[in-house]
Amino acid sequence: MHKHSYIFITFLSIIGLLVSSCQQQTAQSDEPQQTATPKDSTEQLVLLLSPDQMKTIDLDTTSLKQTTIRKNMLLMGKVSVSPTHLTSLSSVVGGHIKTLHIIPGQRFSKGQVLATIADMQVIQLQQDYLTAKADWTSVKENFERQQTLNAQQATSDKNLQLARAEFQKLNATVHALEQKLRLLHIDPTTLQADNIRQTIQIYAPFSGTVNKVFVNTGQYVTPTDIICELIDPRGFILQLNTFEKNLPGLQNGQKIAAYTNDNPKAKSTATIINRVSSLDDDGAGIIYATLDQPNPTWVTGTYVNADVAVNNYIVNSLPQRSVVSFENKQYVFVKTGESSFQLHAVDIGESSDGRVEIRNPAQLADMPIVQKGAYDLLMAMKNKPEE
Template sequence: MKINQNSIIIALFSVFCLGCGGQKQETEASTAKKENVEATDQVSLSDAQLKNAGIVVGSPETKSMYKTLNVNGVIDVPPENIYSVSVPMGGYISRMNLIPGMLVKKGSVLASVEDQQYIQLQQDYLTAKNRLKFSEADYVRQKMLNQTKATSDKIFQQTESEFNNQKVLVSALAEKLRLIGLNPARLNESNISKTIHIYAPISGYLSKVNVNTGKYVNATDVLFELINPGALHVSLTVFEQDAASLKIGQKIVCTTSSNPDKKYNATIHLITPNIENDRTTSVHCDLENFDQNLLPGTFLNAAIQLNGAEVQAVPDDAIVKWENQYYVFEEKAKGQFKMIGVETGASLNGFTAIKPKSTLQNIVVKNAYAVLMKLKNSGDEG
């Protein structure tokens, strides 16, 4: 069967025209969709709106950001910085006015104690001191007589021995007086006292007061407990799988549950080389800043900075979240902003690392959510 050549040409031309028409319609639809998407990602604000919303424009910054490990811990005091205060010789508490938590200065009187044995000790010292003067004079006299052979060597040796023994006794009694806080050089027969004072060995906080006025205390009793406030440190509990990523010198940012906005800085100085039965280890850190609100036993939340890298970062207030995606607003012209999608990274000290798809210049760094609300409200109105 013979096919008309003209008919074939006409048919092919018709198909081509139909294809071109469909492609044109698809291109027009795609362009309209793109323009519609771009329109929903852009917003314009007047000068008055910018001022009222407190919009601030700035540039992303290069920051050293860290991956952090979040752990828990407590404020602790090393044993060498906890001072237990006792009285060297027992007695009755005659005066004290202390409350746990008080700050006391080194050398201040914590309490006064009375007992008759203090009187006896002062009497023994003064008596021994007077006998020493007699023994010394007798020793000098016997030494001169012995040199002229007017007295035997035996008598001189006995006198010398008694003199030396009396010197030992006076020295020992003087040390006992110093032990209870009395100065033997100032002691005489007219100022013998039944009272001694207990002084603060350091400047610090009273963590425990175990006595009251009128109570009898023994030399073995702990009357007070003082804590050196400059020796507070952080004791963190870290799980076994995280311990390998820690090292001495790493920085830590701590907060308390009662005041999470207040940040305390610390540095790791000791990692316990042992895993406990609960599969954890203890990490001890030096506090760099602290105040009177930090007391031993205070619970802490801590973020350990593991590793650092130079990244592009923006203030936290520059990032908005919409439909589970993160965005920033780039200023295209005065008062004109476009919403740009970004990937967020680590956050530190009010900044968050971002990974934009293109280079960002000027962005909204403060009150970005105000721009988002304007954008979405404008879209709803359209």
């Protein structure tokens, strides 16, 4: 009997707990639920004018148009040198480097001695010339004598022909040796037996900079060996990177202003000589420009910027008064109803003749954009009381 009573009491307790739990859940479900509604982030950019405000603000609208403006285009690249002004210097004869007066990066002047070369060939060439010159004098005299005798019929035509042939052959030899001496910078008109020298000098053909040196003192060089590489700064060219979208504004003969980041105020004028001939897979290419005047502070590899003034650059544009500044950004008002307007952020570019370039035109295509009264709308929006 007691056992059954205990089971019954326990069962009633469980039922009581279940009923109590259900009542609590029912009470909770009867309470109203609160749903968080996020604040619209664009709500502050929408302006609704009252009828009185619409009467006081003089408004008219426009739309995006394609126009031509003057635009300053920025290109970047580096200084290079034209192959016609990059000179590889060698000796016309073989020999040992006796002295070397240059190092890479050194500036030099036209006519400056860069190196001296010594060799037996130099001595032999001078000896050959002096010997041929001495023989030439006697052969010339013999030829003139044969001409006189032949005119008097005192000698045969054959003797005259032999004398003429010998003179012409030796005359060619002498002139050839003279040219060889001049290549060695030896003046044949002043060469005598007592001033024969054993060295020749390598002179700078122009004023410029030593780019590379390939030899050292005592080294034997042949005429095919390059002694040094010289740069003529008059041949500096600018290799400037550009993209396909910029090509319409770049033409041969166009002037540009080039400068370095270290000294942006010191600008050098240059002229475009070669537009892009091909583009890579990313739509990029290179244009070339020559400096109007050499810049002595630049060297090959110097990174430069270049400003290009483009007078016929086609862009999507709006009147400048359509664009207003708000919280350090640029916006335009788009008319969305009779008295409602919404701000749209714009990315502006160059300005010219009262118009400004819009770089993100897709979102504003065919939309009525406020031009007259845009600033008044901005003031009305700033003075709008917060709700």
